[in-house]
Amino acid sequence: MSKRRSSTPPSSMVSPIHSSMAFRYPIGARSATSRASRADRAEAMLYPRWSGVSRWSRSGVRRPALLLALIALVVGTLASGPRADARATPAPLAGLETSIPAQLVAGTTAVVDADGDCLRIRVAPGLAATQVACAEDGSTVTVLEGSVEADGYTWQQVRSDSAVGWAADMYLVPTAPEDPEPIAPVEPVEPVATEPEPVCDTRGTPPGLFGDLPAQGGSALVVWGGGTTAGIVHQAALRGVTLRSVWVLNDAGRWTSYIVGAPRFVNQRWYEHFPGGRIPSPTALFVIAEPPGTGPATGSIALPVTTANAPRHSGGPAPEVEAAAVIVVDAASGKVLHEHNARTRLPPASLTKIATALLAIDGSDLDAWVSADGDYGMLDADSSLMGLAAGDCFTVRDLLYGLMLWSGNDAALTIARHVAGSDAAFVSSMNAFVDRLGLADTHFVNPHGLHDAAQFSTAYDLALLARYAMTLPTFEAIAGEHSWTTSGSEIILMRTLNHFLSSYDDADGVKTGFTEEAGKTLVASATRDGRRVIAVLLNAPDRSSAAATLIEWAFTDHTWPR
Structure with a gap:
C-alpha cells in the first residue's frame, strides 16, 4: 500500500517568491501599513529571518564595522559628485511622498516586482498552501477582491493568466488606475496555518x-x-x-x-x-x-478484575457463522458466552500486531521520534505497508496508527527495533509478555503476523489478549480510530482497513488480519449501554458480518445484572 505524500514540495512552502538562490526561505515581510524598502528586502533575501545570524552581525561583520563601511561609501559618493543615472540617491525628503505604498484595488492591475524571480501564486493565503502558478517578474496580474494576513505576510487574491490564487502583496506594484473591471464576489478563504518542519531528533533516553x-x-x-x-x-x-x-x-x-x-x-x-x-x-x-521465590510468579499479569456479574443467557442459541474458530466474551466479567474450536491453535495473521502495539504502548515514549532503517526486504511484495522508506521519521504514536489502521508490516518492524533494539529481542519480549498473561497456546516468531508455521494462537487466547488491551486508554483510542494523519517527515492520511468499525453501530475496535494460510481473521469489540462484548473469528470469509451477528446476539439474548 503506497503512502500519500503532500502535494506541495518542500521548496515551495518556504517563500512567496521562487528564488534561484541555493536557499529558499521567507524573505522580508511587511506589516499591513508599511512596505519594506528595496535595501531591506535585499538584506532579507540574503539573510533569512530564522538563519540564526544577528541582524547587526552578518557573517561576523559587527555593527560598528558596517556603519564605518556605509559612511565611507557615502563620503566616496559625495566626493565624486552627482551621478547622471536614473538611480542617483535622492535627497532625504525628495522621495518621502513615494515611500507610502499605493493601495491594491480590486479590478485594477499590478506589476510583479520580485527582483528577477517569479512570484508564487498559491491556492490559499499562507506559506503551506499549494502553489498553482508562478508569475514572472515584470508581468501584470489582475487584483481581485480579498486580502488576508498570514505567516507574517499580507496576501492579495490575484489572477495571473488563467490562474487565480493568493500572492504576497509586497511584491506587487499597483499600476495607474483605470476604469475598474467588474469583479465577481469571491468567497473568503481562511489562512492556511504553517506547521513547523518536524525535527527528527532521535537522541535522548531510549526505551527500557x-x-x-x-x-x-x-x-x-x-x-x-x-x-x-x-x-x-x-x-x-x-x-x-x-x-x-x-x-x-x-x-x-x-x-x-x-x-x-x-x-x-x-x-x-x-x-x-x-x-x-x-x-x-x-x-x-x-x-x-521481592526476594526470589517470595512474591508472585515473575510471569503473572493480572487480567482485568471482574467488575460486574456475568450476563445470563435469556434467549436463543448462538447463530451459526462460517469460521474455523469463534469465541464471544463478556469483557467485564470474562465469561465466555459462546465458543467453537476456541482452543485450537491456528495462525493469527495480523492479530499478532495487538501484542506488538501493547509492548510499544507500555514500553516507550509515544512522542519519541523514530527513524526508519528501510530494512524490510523480508516482507512479501504484496505485504500491507505503512509505506516507510529509509530515513523516514515519525513518532511512535504515528507508527502505532500505521500498525493498527493500515496493518503496516514495516511499521511493526520499525516499532520492534525501536523498543527492543532488534527483531529477535522484541519477539522474545512478546513471548515473555503472553506467558505472563497466561496465554499458553500462543507463540510468536515475528512482530507482524506474516505466516510462519511456528507462529500460532487460539481464539480463546486472543480474546484474553484483547480483553486486557481494551483496558488501556491509549490502545482503546487507537483501535477504535477511523482515520489518522501523521505529523512526521511525510504527511500520510490513513483510513482504517477494519470494515467492522463502520459496519456495526456499537463497534469500537480492534484489529483485522489476513494471510493465505490464516484466511480472514478478526478481533471485534462493541460497547452498548456501558457493556462491552469481544468476539474473535479465525479463518472467517465474511468476518465483519459474522462478528456483527454474534455480538448482536450477545447483546439481545443475554441479560446483564443491574
Whole structure:
C-alpha cells in the first residue's frame, strides 16, 4: 500500500517568491501599513529571518564595522559628485511622498516586482498552501477582491493568466488606475496555518529500564525510558526480577508510590502525579523488588478484575457463522458466552500486531521520534505497508496508527527495533509478555503476523489478549480510530482497513488480519449501554458480518445484572 505524500514540495512552502538562490526561505515581510524598502528586502533575501545570524552581525561583520563601511561609501559618493543615472540617491525628503505604498484595488492591475524571480501564486493565503502558478517578474496580474494576513505576510487574491490564487502583496506594484473591471464576489478563504518542519531528533533516553536491578530482592535507583508502570514491571520481569513497588519524587519533594498489583484506588496518588498513567522519558525511579521465590510468579499479569456479574443467557442459541474458530466474551466479567474450536491453535495473521502495539504502548515514549532503517526486504511484495522508506521519521504514536489502521508490516518492524533494539529481542519480549498473561497456546516468531508455521494462537487466547488491551486508554483510542494523519517527515492520511468499525453501530475496535494460510481473521469489540462484548473469528470469509451477528446476539439474548 503506497503512502500519500503532500502535494506541495518542500521548496515551495518556504517563500512567496521562487528564488534561484541555493536557499529558499521567507524573505522580508511587511506589516499591513508599511512596505519594506528595496535595501531591506535585499538584506532579507540574503539573510533569512530564522538563519540564526544577528541582524547587526552578518557573517561576523559587527555593527560598528558596517556603519564605518556605509559612511565611507557615502563620503566616496559625495566626493565624486552627482551621478547622471536614473538611480542617483535622492535627497532625504525628495522621495518621502513615494515611500507610502499605493493601495491594491480590486479590478485594477499590478506589476510583479520580485527582483528577477517569479512570484508564487498559491491556492490559499499562507506559506503551506499549494502553489498553482508562478508569475514572472515584470508581468501584470489582475487584483481581485480579498486580502488576508498570514505567516507574517499580507496576501492579495490575484489572477495571473488563467490562474487565480493568493500572492504576497509586497511584491506587487499597483499600476495607474483605470476604469475598474467588474469583479465577481469571491468567497473568503481562511489562512492556511504553517506547521513547523518536524525535527527528527532521535537522541535522548531510549526505551527500557536502565540501572542494576536487585535480583536478590531489595531496592535500587533506575532510569525509565518512557511508558507505563506495566512496562516497568515487564522490563524487570525480563531480567528475572519481580517488583513489589515503584517510587518517584513528586513536585513537593515527597515520595509517591505505585504498588504492583494493587487496585487503582490504592495507587490514586500515582495517577494524579502521572495523568493517564504515562511516565515521561527519562524519569528517575526507586524500585523495590521481592526476594526470589517470595512474591508472585515473575510471569503473572493480572487480567482485568471482574467488575460486574456475568450476563445470563435469556434467549436463543448462538447463530451459526462460517469460521474455523469463534469465541464471544463478556469483557467485564470474562465469561465466555459462546465458543467453537476456541482452543485450537491456528495462525493469527495480523492479530499478532495487538501484542506488538501493547509492548510499544507500555514500553516507550509515544512522542519519541523514530527513524526508519528501510530494512524490510523480508516482507512479501504484496505485504500491507505503512509505506516507510529509509530515513523516514515519525513518532511512535504515528507508527502505532500505521500498525493498527493500515496493518503496516514495516511499521511493526520499525516499532520492534525501536523498543527492543532488534527483531529477535522484541519477539522474545512478546513471548515473555503472553506467558505472563497466561496465554499458553500462543507463540510468536515475528512482530507482524506474516505466516510462519511456528507462529500460532487460539481464539480463546486472543480474546484474553484483547480483553486486557481494551483496558488501556491509549490502545482503546487507537483501535477504535477511523482515520489518522501523521505529523512526521511525510504527511500520510490513513483510513482504517477494519470494515467492522463502520459496519456495526456499537463497534469500537480492534484489529483485522489476513494471510493465505490464516484466511480472514478478526478481533471485534462493541460497547452498548456501558457493556462491552469481544468476539474473535479465525479463518472467517465474511468476518465483519459474522462478528456483527454474534455480538448482536450477545447483546439481545443475554441479560446483564443491574
